[in-house]
Amino acid sequence: MLLGRTQEVRYLENNYKKSGNQLIVMYGRENIGKTSLIMEFCREKLFSYYLARPCSELEQLKLWAGEVGQDKVRPEYSSIFPEILSEGSSKFILVIDEFHNIVKNSELFMREIVNFIHNRYHDRPVMVILCSSSVGFVENSLVTKIGEAAYEITGFLEVRELGFLELSGCFRKYSMRQCVELYAVLGGVPGLWQYVSDDVDVRGNICRAILKKGAVLRTEAERYVSQELREPAVYHTILNCIAAGKRKLNDLYLETGFSRAKISVYLKNLTELEIVEKISSMDTAGRDNAMKGIYRIRSPYVNFWFRFVFANYSKLELMTEEEFYDMYIAPEFDAYAAGVFPVVCREYLNRLNQAGRLPIKCEKSGRWIGKNGTIDIMAMDREGRTLLGACGFSEDEMTYENYQKLLSVMKQARVKADYIYLFSAGEFDDELQTLAQRESNIELIRLSQL
Known part of the structure; x- marks a missing residue:
């Protein structure tokens, strides 16, 4: 069984076993393990998989047609869908990954998907899985974009981050303390775990996989923030200030010079993407003694990057990764990991x-x-x-x-x-x-x- 995804696989299996046809929307941030989950679910089943690219609709159709063996100058969905169905009478699964790359540029796509699940091109049961890493689009824009086709959706499945238990199960050579430290850096994103190893201590992994020039994760935090958000410079400024301890709206206003209204909008966008969260205390009789309106960076890797690296990037260019770690990360790393320990508890x-x-x-x-x-x-x-x-x-x-x-x-x-x-x-x-x-x-x- 795929690590830590028992409930998600069970959800898909239960829908697959239902009579009739299903249309499932699966979504979650990049590197969360959606494709691995789909492959685990589709194992020993009849299915077709297509990864949509960010391109025009015509180019998308050409790419898809080419993958199913068609050679048409102007292919159409109506010619592609019959080609993807394999022989047999059992329920067939059609997976379209990163489907937002099609929906955002097409008025026709969802109508053809509805035709597909209504058996226009075949007479067998089907299950369509539309998968996306654009969390903001799925949660805030999808229903409006596709209109009445939204009524055909039979289920939504959000694939969330894995927990500390799953991370500790992956890094069995680590002590529990080392696992907490690693979790404080990478969080529950399995796609990031693949770049580190428990044959190396946490310091070594940070130096090798994050700080070293050319390391895969060296640009990951800023790329992740920028992929769905315009004006990354504004978001980076706000994140850098929060990481430096400016956690209230007025503090951010004084530090950045942006208007309070502008900061509020950007914080709302960061919150919707689960990069930032507004901390609230449980209600008690001592509510007057509670702090209010505090923000923190929720994504561990984004938090780590802006806490330790972003503000000191010039130094990283001039030093070895080990020197940088010892000077700018090591003195505060224990306190940083301590902030994540309550999450584990x-x-x-x-x-x-x-x-x-x-x-x-x-x-x-x-x-x-x-x-x-x-x-x-x-x-x-x-x-x-x-x-x-x-x-x-x-x-x-x-x-x-x-x-x-x-x-x-x-x-x-x-x-x-x-x-x-x-x-x-x-x-x-x-x-x-x-x-x-x-x-x-x-x-x-x-x-x-x-």
């Missing part, structure tokens, strides 16, 4: 919650960001019972003082904890271990357990 708790292994059935979860401290994990059940968590990554051990800090922030949030989960990438001091033995509602969880 929340994923762990989500798995326990789904398996029914938490003391409460969490219905909503998040965090609380105060003016003088943060509660890394906050989860509640329907009755209002609360589970809180604190995550420590940078210290050699989590201490009783860290626990007292959590209690202090809880007072600011005006929330009480029925259960407390403390996560540490190191050890726990003796006082905390004694406390956990005495108090049954306190759990100590080490990195190795994740």
